Amino acid sequence: MAARDPAMTIRVPIRSDADLSWVRQQVRRRAAELAFGLVQQTKLVTAASELARNTLVYGGGGHMEITSLGHGGTDGLCLSFVDDGPGIRDVRLAMTDGYTTGDGLGLGLSGARRLVDEFTIDTEPGRGTAVTVITWAADLPVAERAVR
Amino acid sequence: MQLSEQETVASSARALTGFLTRRREQIAQRWADVPLFRSVFTVSRDEAVEACKSVVDALAVVASTGRLEDIEAPGFDTVREQLGSMSGSRSRIGLSPARIAEEVAALRPSVAELLRAEFPDPAATEATEGLLDLTILMGTLRLVTMQTALSAGEELIARQRQQLHEVATPVINLWEGIVAVPLIGTLDSARSQVVMESLLQSIVTQRARYVILDITGVPTVDSLVAQHLMKTVAAARLMGADCVVSGIRPATAQTIVQLGIDLGSVLTRASLADALAYALRHQDIDVSARASLR
Numbered sequence: 285m286a287a288r289d290p291a292m293t294i295r296v297p298i299r300s301d302a303d304l305s306w307v308r309q310q311v312r313r314r315a316a317e318l319a320f321g322l323v324q325q326t327k328l329v330t331a332a333s334e335l336a337r338n339t340l341v342y343g344g345g346g347h348m349e350i351t352s353l354g355h356g357g358t359d360g361l362c363l364s365f366v367d368d369g370p371g372i373r374d375v376r377l378a379m380t381d382g383y384t385t386g387d388g389l390g391l392g393l394s395g396a397r398r399l400v401d402e403f404t405i406d407t408e409p410g411r412g413t414a415v416t417v418i419t420w421a422a423d424l425p426v427a428e429r430a431v432r
Numbered sequence: 433m434q435l436s437e438q439e440t441v442a443s444s445a446r447a448l449t450g451f452l453t454r455r456r457e458q459i460a461q462r463w464a465d466v467p468l469f470r471s472v473f474t475v476s477r478d479e480a481v482e483a484c485k486s487v488v489d490a491l492a493v494v495a496s497t498g499r500l501e502d503i504e505a506p507g508f509d510t511v512r513e514q515l516g517s518m519s520g521s522r523s524r525i526g527l528s529p530a531r532i533a534e535e536v537a538a539l540r541p542s543v544a545e546l547l548r549a550e551f552p553d554p555a556a557t558e559a560t561e562g563l564l565d566l567t568i569l570m571g572t573l574r575l576v577t578m579q580t581a582l583s584a585g586e587e588l589i590a591r592q593r594q595q596l597h598e599v600a601t602p603v604i605n606l607w608e609g610i611v612a613v614p615l616i617g618t619l620d621s622a623r624s625q626v627v628m629e630s631l632l633q634s635i636v637t638q639r640a641r642y643v644i645l646d647i648t649g650v651p652t653v654d655s656l657v658a659q660h661l662m663k664t665v666a667a668a669r670l671m672g673a674d675c676v677v678s679g680i681r682p683a684t685a686q687t688i689v690q691l692g693i694d695l696g697s698v699l700t701r702a703s704l705a706d707a708l709a710y711a712l713r714h715q716d717i718d719v720s721a722r723a724s725l726r
């Protein structure tokens with residue numbers, strides 16, 4: 285089980301375009317502190333950018349929680365994107381490459397999932413959406429990727 | 433002023449109004465020498481005195497309505513602009529909003545001194561009430577000034593952001609018929625709109641056949657940035673120019689692929705130099721090192 289140190293959790297608001305770049309900067313800084321390689325940093329920051337924009341555009345705003353994880357000597361970073369917007373009715377459809385209800389490429393959710401080690405999505409129509417991703421510092425064997 | 437309204441105003445506030453009106457000239461003379469006024473109205477002292485008088489008048493109006501604590505009191509409207517330009521010029525010389533607030537607070541003692549002198553017995557109820565009202569009123573003036581200072585700051589930031597958008601997206605004429613845009617920082621929707629417009633404009637004015645979009649300075653290429661790039665490329669094509677995207681870093685390339693973005697239709701080169709070489713070659717322009725003669 286991953287050890288969560290609540291003292292290491294910080295919350296970043298997602299309310300505007302300017303907040304999106306603050307989210308990216310925070311994730312990049314924390315990933316660099318955990319000695320993530322450049323490729324891993326770039327992937328995680330890009331995934332965060334996608335998920336934070338969804339929180340803003342579809343969720344109507346919310347926040348990101350960023351937590352450092354210790355796991356048998358390996359460090360990881362856990363990011364949660366939380367909103368209390370409309371939620372997603374059909375998660376499987378939303379996770380399909382190219383599916384969009386806006387005018388995007390429809391690659392945010394499915395692409396973000398490919399960029400991280402662990403991906404969970406918790407959503408219910410009318411109750412909001414929480415997407416949580418984890419990336420481990422070293423290249424661990426591909427962890428199970430659960431979609432709820 | 434309606435009488436009924438007048439009557440609801442506490443007698444101490446009415447007394448304060450009377451005092452401010454009567455002592456207008458003396459107060460203005462004292463204020464005209466403090467830095468807040470003196471350093472703004474540099475041309476003549478008379479000008480500073482006039483500015484001080486309009487602030488005293490505004491305070492008298494506010495006191496007469498009894499709304500001593502209300503920063504929205506209509507009396508302040510007449511001086512809001514003046515206070516804004518004063519705090520603006522103070523902040524331009526490097527004063528923080530906190531320092532400006534201190535300067536406004538420093539206006540109070542000289543008025544308080546004049547007010548105290550009005551009462552034969554400084555311990556009398558009217559005297560302490562009057563001073564208390566004055567303190568409240570001057571505190572409100574401080575808030576109003578702070579408010580104008582802060583909103584001036586917000587305007588400045590918005591204006592600078594807009595300027596930055598334009599400054600940060602220069603279209604460079606690299607060669608006859610070849611223009612380049614070095615993109616730096618975040619490519620949000622507002623910025624990519626600016627990029628698109630200035631690029632299409634310069635395709636016309638520079639008669640460009642080749643356009644190089646260099647993204648070396650863009651730290652994150654996500655699906656939105658990629659979409660903006662593809663739209664720009666498509667628009668340039670419609671204008672008759674070929675687009676080359678350069679400066680995609682190795683980590684970015686891997687990320688784009690895993691994200692699932694297909695940049696297959698976009699011509700890419702590793703560096704700006706490679707992109708330029710490509711454009712030159714396709715215009716049949718030969719650039720080679722001159723053979724050394726000796």
Ligand SMILES: Nc1ncnc2c1ncn2[C@@H]1O[C@H](COP(=O)(O)OP(=O)(O)OP(=O)(O)O)[C@@H](O)[C@H]1O
Nearest residue numbers: 338342343378384385388389390391392393413655
């Ligand atoms: N936080 C959310 N709340 C509600 N609906 C969401 C949320 N995130 C995603 N969705 C829905 O899932 C769809 C797919 O999201 P995804 O991020 O994959 O694509 P997109 O945002 O439409 O386009 P892109 O991210 O490629 O620009 C969205 O169009 C939206 O309908």
Ligand SMILES: [Mg+2]
Nearest residue numbers: 338388392393
């Ligand atoms: Mg998206």
